Amino acid sequence: MTPPVWLNHAKVRLALHPLRGGAGRALLLLHGLGERSPVEPPEVLDAWSGPIAALDFTGHGESTVPTGGGYTAEVLMGDADAALAHLGQATLVGRGLGAYVALLLAGARPEEVRGAVLCDGPGLAGGGARPASAQIVSPDPAAVPPPDPFALAELARDVRPPEHATAFARQAAVLSGLARPITICALERAAWLRAVAEEPGVEESTISEALAFYATVR
């Protein structure tokens, strides 16, 4: 097992795991809520022949578990952007929460993200399209991290309005120069994902087909 590459994102040290070496553009894996990076490249990614790296988000896996919570999908996009800064261009594969973060980053870094593949996984829906009743989140004090119990509590209720998600999909479509910057492989249909599925530049396929397609994209 190759040791992780350590990246700094503000006060957090992030673990980026090189799962497989090779030439060409990297595939960057973004795990779901409460998960961590896999040790080996999952078989479902066999269609990708280039290098593969996997990022542990803040509060997950080997990355820093910060004190006192304060998680947002936006700051996790910053985590993924730190990995992007290290890898250069990359194609993203996100599971659950990682799928939402992949969409955000595809819209925010349209030139560096060469395709985002959105897959099923924990934390896909988040807190839904609109805020729930006001609540102060206090996670289980007896929990043993990782994952950070604050991440589990806060990122399961962050609001993901469809019009917010589609704004990122549109940016990817307009600014990436790709005909198909987003591919949906997830079967679960969170409100934000249902809206994104209707956007131009977004297609649905299997993971293998999506990876074979993005391998041909420059």
Place this chain on the structure above:
Amino acid sequence: MVEEAVIYPGARRPDRSRFVDSSGVRIAVYEWGDERARPLLLAHGGFDFAGTFDVFAPLLAEAGWRVVSFDHRGHGDSEHPALYSWDADVRDARAVLDSVSHKPVAMIGHSKGGALLTQLIEAHPHRASAFVNIDGLPGKRRHPDVADHERTRLVAAELAHWLDHRRRSAKKERKPGTVDELAQRRGRMNPRLSLPWLRYLVSIGARRFPDGWRWKIDPTLRFGGFGPWRPDWSLERLPGFPVPLVGVVGLVHEEMGWGTHPDKILPYLPPGARVEAFADAGHFVHIEKPREVADLALRFFESVGA
């Protein structure tokens, strides 16, 4: 070189200070007035700190209140944690409240502090007796009048800018300067605040290093944001606000202000609530008119038996 302490007429440092542990984050808490008096919680705005109440809070304390305020995480003397979020700020505010009283408490919030306390009270109506919200009531954000494809480019540029800031933030420090330089920089953001007041704020809100003064605020924090939050969501909840409420706004428009106009809020006010507008004040109404705003709050708390 020894610099003299900066003084400002009417400003009084807190009588007591302490720290509260909010899930492991150290939050600096300050108090003015008799410890045995009725508690009143004050929350400052974004990029401010509790010391900005050094004129306002003593006026409330002199009227018989135990005034308690705190520095938000990353602000003033509170800890600079790794993460920041709205929910975390509300949680920190509750930790401070828990350290004061479990009975209903009168509250005043300015700007972001007003919005934070609004959410705290919505989540815990049993913890508040009455609330004065100074330019922190939700306004309807206006979108710039630009074509859709131009807007996409604008938003993309803002996002890239934010991410670039995050990429640099591991090594970021606040820019050093003299007391006057920091006061002038702050004055560009808050043009209605006087230079003597801004110099006073530097003397308590900044720290002196060998190469100059630096604001204490966490350099990773940045103004503005692009999260999914919509002001309409808060506005829609306002009619159900559970405790007596007075909104205070300054009608002179400022960049840092919330652009909330009383006419826009009126249809959403809960029964009995009202908005007091000051025609000749901006976003920092309680700093421009401390006596008037304090008297207004004191009369209101008295009238509702807070």
